Amino acid sequence: MNKPQSKKLRNxxxxxxxxxxxxxxxxxxxxxTPVDPLAYRNRTKTSVNGDITVTVAVPTISEARAIYxxxxxxxxxxxxxxxxxNDGDDTYWFLSSGLDPDYFFPSEAAFAFKTDDKNFxxxxxxxxxxxxxxxxxxxxVNLDEGFKAIDIDLxxxxxxxxxxxxxxxxxxxxxxxxxxxxxxxxAEDIINIEDEEELxxxxxxxxxxxxxxxxxKKGDPLNLVLIGETNDIVPALVRRNxxxxxxxxxxxxxxxxxxxxxxxxxxxxxxxxxxxxxRPQDIGWQKARNTINERNHARFWLSPFRFRGKKVFVxxxxxDIGVKFTLKSPTISTHVxxxxxxxxxxxxxxxLAYSQAMAKLGYVKGVGVVNRKEPRLNLVGDPFYTDGLRGxxxxxxxxxxxxxxxxxxxxTPSGFYDVSKRE
Amino acid sequence: MNKLHSIMKNQSLIIGSxxxxxxxMNACATFKKPATINEAPIKxxxxxxxxxxxxxxxxxxxxxxxxxxxxxxxxxxxxxAVWVEIENNADRPVxxxxxxxxxxxxxxxxxSFAYHKVFAADENAALDRHxxxxxxxxxxxxxxxxxxxxxxxxxWFKGMKVIDIDLxxxxxxxxxxxxxxxxxxxxxxAIIDRMETMFSAVELQKVESEAALRExxxxxxxxxxxxxxxxxxxxxxxxxxxxxxxxxTAFLRRGxxxxxxxxxxxxxxxxxxxxxxxxxxxxxxxxxxxxFWQTPIRYQSKPVxxxxxxxxxxxxxxxxxxxxxxxxxxxxVDEAxxxxxxxLAYSQALIKMGYIKGSGHARLTRKEASPKDTPYTTxxxxxxxxxxxxxxxxxxxxxxxxxxxxxxx
Numbered sequence: 001m002n003k004p005q006s007k008k009l010r011n012x013x014x015x016x017x018x019x020x021x022x023x024x025x026x027x028x029x030x031x032x033t034p035v036d037p038l039a040y041r042n043r044t045k046t047s048v049n050g051d052i053t054v055t056v057a058v059p060t061i062s063e064a065r066a067i068y069x070x071x072x073x074x075x076x077x078x079x080x081x082x083x084x085x086n087d088g089d090d091t092y093w094f095l096s097s098g099l100d101p102d103y104f105f106p107s108e109a110a111f112a113f114k115t116d117d118k119n120f121x122x123x124x125x126x127x128x129x130x131x132x133x134x135x136x137x138x139x140x141v142n143l144d145e146g147f148k149a150i151d152i153d154l155x156x157x158x159x160x161x162x163x164x165x166x167x168x169x170x171x172x173x174x175x176x177x178x179x180x181x182x183x184x185x186x187a188e189d190i191i192n193i194e195d196e197e198e199l200x201x202x203x204x205x206x207x208x209x210x211x212x213x214x215x216x217k218k219g220d221p222l223n224l225v226l227i228g229e230t231n232d233i234v235p236a237l238v239r240r241n242x243x244x245x246x247x248x249x250x251x252x253x254x255x256x257x258x259x260x261x262x263x264x265x266x267x268x269x270x271x272x273x274x275x276x277x278x279r280p281q282d283i284g285w286q287k288a289r290n291t292i293n294e295r296n297h298a299r300f301w302l303s304p305f306r307f308r309g310k311k312v313f314v315x316x317x318x319x320d321i322g323v324k325f326t327l328k329s330p331t332i333s334t335h336v337x338x339x340x341x342x343x344x345x346x347x348x349x350x351x352l353a354y355s356q357a358m359a360k361l362g363y364v365k366g367v368g369v370v371n372r373k374e375p376r377l378n379l380v381g382d383p384f385y386t387d388g389l390r391g392x393x394x395x396x397x398x399x400x401x402x403x404x405x406x407x408x409x410x411x412t413p414s415g416f417y418d419v420s421k422r423e
Numbered sequence: 424m425n426k427l428h429s430i431m432k433n434q435s436l437i438i439g440s441x442x443x444x445x446x447x448m449n450a451c452a453t454f455k456k457p458a459t460i461n462e463a464p465i466k467x468x469x470x471x472x473x474x475x476x477x478x479x480x481x482x483x484x485x486x487x488x489x490x491x492x493x494x495x496x497x498x499x500x501x502x503x504a505v506w507v508e509i510e511n512n513a514d515r516p517v518x519x520x521x522x523x524x525x526x527x528x529x530x531x532x533x534x535s536f537a538y539h540k541v542f543a544a545d546e547n548a549a550l551d552r553h554x555x556x557x558x559x560x561x562x563x564x565x566x567x568x569x570x571x572x573x574x575x576x577x578x579w580f581k582g583m584k585v586i587d588i589d590l591x592x593x594x595x596x597x598x599x600x601x602x603x604x605x606x607x608x609x610x611x612x613a614i615i616d617r618m619e620t621m622f623s624a625v626e627l628q629k630v631e632s633e634a635a636l637r638e639x640x641x642x643x644x645x646x647x648x649x650x651x652x653x654x655x656x657x658x659x660x661x662x663x664x665x666x667x668x669x670x671x672t673a674f675l676r677r678g679x680x681x682x683x684x685x686x687x688x689x690x691x692x693x694x695x696x697x698x699x700x701x702x703x704x705x706x707x708x709x710x711x712x713x714x715f716w717q718t719p720i721r722y723q724s725k726p727v728x729x730x731x732x733x734x735x736x737x738x739x740x741x742x743x744x745x746x747x748x749x750x751x752x753x754x755x756v757d758e759a760x761x762x763x764x765x766x767l768a769y770s771q772a773l774i775k776m777g778y779i780k781g782s783g784h785a786r787l788t789r790k791e792a793s794p795k796d797t798p799y800t801t802x803x804x805x806x807x808x809x810x811x812x813x814x815x816x817x818x819x820x821x822x823x824x825x826x827x828x829x830x831x832x
Contacts, residue, residue: 108740111736157822338536
């Protein structure tokens with residue numbers, strides 16, 4: 001195809017979508033109100049491990065502006081406030097790379113706003129944390145909207161102390177909130193499981209497929225189970241570059257359309273709701289790949305099961321390999337999923353093996369084999385096939401290396417269905 | 424209702440234009456399965472290693488070879504195939520993790536999807552089958568006494584490719600590292616040969632004790648220089664100790680990639696290797712570049728390298744410029760050094776670290792001129808990083824009892 005022609009077409013597309021964006025955007029403006037730069041101190045979270053006490057808080061976008069005097073969020077920068085109290089005899093170091101391997105240097109962030117870096121340097125958290133002392137300050141990291149998973153690793157000559165937190169943003173729009181997993185089920189509805197074989201049976205009895213809102217149509221297979229504490233699971237996902245996403249359309253759909261056309265990687269584009277236990281996903285995750293059109297999507301629902309006191313989530317993962325437009329989804333555009341959904345499951349398991357928080361892995365029976373020659377269709381009409389198993393991932397507090405992962409001898413996933421190696 | 428109407432109208436517009444584009448692009452030929460496949464040269468040049476009963480082989484598939492084998496031009500989508508063979512004679516099944524080779528590797532169906540043509544369902548299905556048959560069975564367990572082989576599709580990379588093989592089993596992991604050459608580019612072998620033959624046995628400076636190591640490291644040149652060795656520039660602020668397989672893969676795992684950078688000089692020669700931290704997904708990677716020189720020093724028989732790491736002024740927010748233009752450097756050079764050291768602590772291969780006196784500027788007030796006369800500040804220390812075999816957790820990192828960074832703050 002010749003270039004000018006494709007450019008013309010593209011411009012035409014952008015124009016028509018820009019019109020659509022303008023049309024849908026309405027006319028809301030906000031009045032600036034004075035913000036207390038210390039308000040984040042009312043939302044701190046604290047955790048103690050031996051002699052070390054760590055307190056964290058994340059200022060909102062407007063608080064961050066009040067603290068730094070510039071709109072950090074406009075450059076996708078977010079400050080995280082960290083305080084470490086050291087009551088022991090060893091000197092500790094906080095590793096910023098653990099919080100975000102691509103954190104911003106204060107000088108770099110100041111440059112982004114063409115301002116002197118003195119104030120940025122002053123606000124920065126400073127190592128080391130000597131015996132009997134307390135250090136506090138900010139680390140500038142990549143912006144997360146809605147909530148933030150915070151990994152704090154402190155090392156000394158003798159020990160490593162790891163802390164994981166999840167903080168929520170009180171200012172963030174109501175269409176995206178972290179579900180309170182501790183109050184989702186009433187105490188009397190919770191089913192406690194102690195025995196591993198019993199767990200296997202119960203996991204096999206979980207629903208096989210997601211459904212539509214009315215629960216009368218079956219969609220994608222539920223092919224994942226995560227077991228662990230939220231504070232171990234969520235930061236493990238974040239560490240592997242997964243991002244929680246909005247479920248509904250509102251602002252996000254506009255940003256999706258924009259990023260689709262520009263080939264950018266908008267990290268919060270929404271994923272459509274699917275239903276299990278009569279409700280849409282409690283949390284949706286995605287991991288962007290080369291472009292927005294190629295992503296891994298995962299949705300999770302908290303189940304009423306508790307295994308040895310830990311939460312059991314059931315979920316669904318698929319991989320997008322393109323975008324199509326549809327009226328079957330409230331987001332207009334929907335992603336074409338790769339029909340081989342087990343590949344996405346395998347990728348997820350492997351990815352999380354590197355998260356340093358996966359302690360155990362196994363497979364249990366799920367929806368049963370869906371043959372490649374007779375694929376099923378999901379709710380938006382994309383075909384899929386599967387060996388019908390669910391991957392079961394057990395999470396523990398960090399760190400777990402690859403060598404320490406225990407593999408349960410439950411089911412064994414098969415290779416490609418119905419395709420012999422070497423015809 | 425109005426809203427919906429407008430959406431639908433726009434939607435049909437979009438669909439219409441999409442179909443037009445698709446038709447235009449479909450002009451080229453559809454897939455035909457190659458009649459003969461010649462894999463012999465690939466298997467011949469494959470590198471092999473064996474440990475703990477597991478044998479691994481790997482080779483990079485050249486672009487021309489790929490067209491001959493897969494029947495499609497992989498370079499069109501910047502894809503490069505890697506051939507892998509695993510033979511398991513250990514006592515338990517293992518699984519192969521392609522993420523180690525490339526975190527953005529592509530499963531065969533995604534590759535074939537990218538080459539699908541409209542109105543060519545049969546040819547598309549044939550391509551799917553062809554690639555699936557040739558690909559490494561990544562989903563299968565490799566049982567004791569069995570062997571698995573096939574291709575892994577990765578992002579295209581120029582020159583020498585570092586192939587990292589990770590296998591896991593129940594409470595077991597086994598790692599192999601290969602430096603595999605792209606047969607289309609001869610220059611890769613020259614780099615490896617040069618590293619290995621750089622110093623003769625008599626030139627090697629063997630060091631055994633920590634105290635002796637510290638002494639020789641402190642005597643290394645303070646800074647890099649221009650070609651004539653006249654003006655001294657950025658401080659040599661990193662010392663790497665370890666087998667090249669161990670430390671290069673550690674950098675790789677933390678997102679650094681081989682990249683040709685502007686020349687800097689130390690020991691009278693331009694850097695031996697250089698690299699840069701890349702972006703991950705939609706997040707821009709820290710603007711860190713590093714240049715390495717091998718030294719004749721061998722600490723407990725491990726090769727010692729020195730490095731210079733820095734970022735440019737403004738980092739990710741600096742204006743873009745062509746590669747040959749030297750941009751002003753971030754005057755806080757220690758930010759880059761400390762970020763690098765912390766980052767590598769997570770590489771699972773760092774076994775020991777410490778700080779020694781380096782460029783001699785012990786106070787922040789001292790300034791030195793870089794080639795573009797950018798003044799910079801440093802505490803004058805260099806970080807020493809010792810690498811071993813994976814996996815090493817954060818807890819296992821040991822420390823040299825040398826300079827305390829805190830005394831220089």
